[in-house]
Amino acid sequence: MAEPVLGEAEVRAVAECVRSGWISPLSSSVREFEERFAAYCGVSEAVAVSSGTAGLHLVLVALGLGYGDEVIIPDMTFVATANAVAYTGARVVTADVDPRTWNITPETVARVLTRRTKAVIPVHLFGNPADVEGIKRLVGRKVVVIEDAAESHGAVFRGRKTGALGTAGVFSFYANKLITTGEGGMITCRSRGLGRRLRFLLDQAMDPNRRYYHPEIGFNYRLTGMQAALGIAQMRRIKSLLSAKHRIAKWYQEFLKDKRGLEFQQQQSGAESSWWMVSILLPKGVDRRRIEQKLKRCGIETRPFFHPISSLPMFSKNPERPVARQLFTRGLTLPSGAKLSRKDVQWICHALRKELV
Numbered sequence: 001m002a003e004p005v006l007g008e009a010e011v012r013a014v015a016e017c018v019r020s021g022w023i024s025p026l027s028s029s030v031r032e033f034e035e036r037f038a039a040y041c042g043v044s045e046a047v048a049v050s051s052g053t054a055g056l057h058l059v060l061v062a063l064g065l066g067y068g069d070e071v072i073i074p075d076m077t078f079v080a081t082a083n084a085v086a087y088t089g090a091r092v093v094t095a096d097v098d099p100r101t102w103n104i105t106p107e108t109v110a111r112v113l114t115r116r117t118k119a120v121i122p123v124h125l126f127g128n129p130a131d132v133e134g135i136k137r138l139v140g141r142k143v144v145v146i147e148d149a150a151e152s153h154g155a156v157f158r159g160r161k162t163g164a165l166g167t168a169g170v171f172s173f174y175a176n177k178l179i180t181t182g183e184g185g186m187i188t189c190r191s192r193g194l195g196r197r198l199r200f201l202l203d204q205a206m207d208p209n210r211r212y213y214h215p216e217i218g219f220n221y222r223l224t225g226m227q228a229a230l231g232i233a234q235m236r237r238i239k240s241l242l243s244a245k246h247r248i249a250k251w252y253q254e255f256l257k258d259k260r261g262l263e264f265q266q267q268q269s270g271a272e273s274s275w276w277m278v279s280i281l282l283p284k285g286v287d288r289r290r291i292e293q294k295l296k297r298c299g300i301e302t303r304p305f306f307h308p309i310s311s312l313p314m315f316s317k318n319p320e321r322p323v324a325r326q327l328f329t330r331g332l333t334l335p336s337g338a339k340l341s342r343k344d345v346q347w348i349c350h351a352l353r354k355e356l357v
């Protein structure tokens with residue numbers, strides 16, 4: 001689906017880190033990785049964490065979210081977005097998504113906004129930027145907007161990278177992401193104060209001036225030096241990985257463009273997707289599971305979309321959201337690894353088209 005691109009540069013970077021003995025989060029490579037990532041996103045602060053899920057949880061805690069609060073998230077997202085909210089005790093409220101971009105919009109958020117809403121987490125699904133600006137305008141200053149940018153490294157909205165659009169952004173470096181550290185994540189923001197608070201909380205909330213004095217409950221959400229060393233080596237590839245993803249998406253569109261009823265994810269005006277994962281909606285009435293199995297028999301791995309959050313037992317107080325349900329029924333994610341060639345994509349599309357006649 002999306003194998004990592006790892007070469008000698010990554011091997012050398014990790015080996016050097018091990019040889020130096022600085023494998024812990026105190027390694028200078030963590031700071032360097034943070035600085036490079038902040039510069040890449042165009043923000044002043046980047047805080048490395050042990051996963052995207054940890055990053056989302058930490059931001060919510062740092063911003064004071066908890067019991068009695070409501071947090072709006074898309075009904076179509078990976079469960080981690082919802083789980084991070086649930087860890088804080090706040091209530092998960094799902095908004096439906098747009099049938100073209102597959103993201104929440106100011107209109108769908110407005111339908112579930114209440115006096116108790118304290119945060120909205122737009123997700124840039126599969127790398128496609130959501131309208132963070134429009135959502136910020138709708139909710140006003142009292143509600144924080146946190147980007148779940150776990151899937152959208154390098155995606156741009158009206159000239160700004162995702163991760164630089166909300167109060168904070170959260171990225172994942174899981175092995176299938178555009179760049180990876182195996183597991184890992186990064187929080188981006190512009191506020192020095194928030195950056196400081198995040199660093200404090202992620203390291204067991206230890207008083208920076210009094211060792212082993214902890215005035216609050218903290219977390220161990222640290223990234224290791226070895227992971228950061230790998231991350232720095234991956235940052236050097238990010239431009240070429242992004243170009244590869246764009247190329248692959250173009251090829252899929254070229255080879256499937258005349259297939260009636262098949263739909264691609266659309267970018268709203270001003271949005272430039274990173275095309276992390278190329279996903280399609282199969283023509284209405286086609287049995288997605290049958291297609292998945294047929295392709296699997298040809299050696300082609302695909303993935304269904306996420307089960308809508310409202311369909312999961314722990315979040316089922318949310319009513320069904322019809323567009324998210326439709327996307328789940330018809331959606332299929334196609335192989336999107338950066339190493340795919342034009343020929344590979346042509347062959348995948350040929351196999352898919354054969355099953356759709």
Ligand SMILES: Cc1ncc(COP(=O)(O)O)c(C=O)c1O
Pocket residue numbers: 051052053054077078080081123148150151171172173174183184185
């Ligand atoms: C939309 C979304 N949010 C959050 C996460 C969580 O990131 P991680 O797996 O690094 O905890 C993912 C991850 O894979 C994701 O796709």
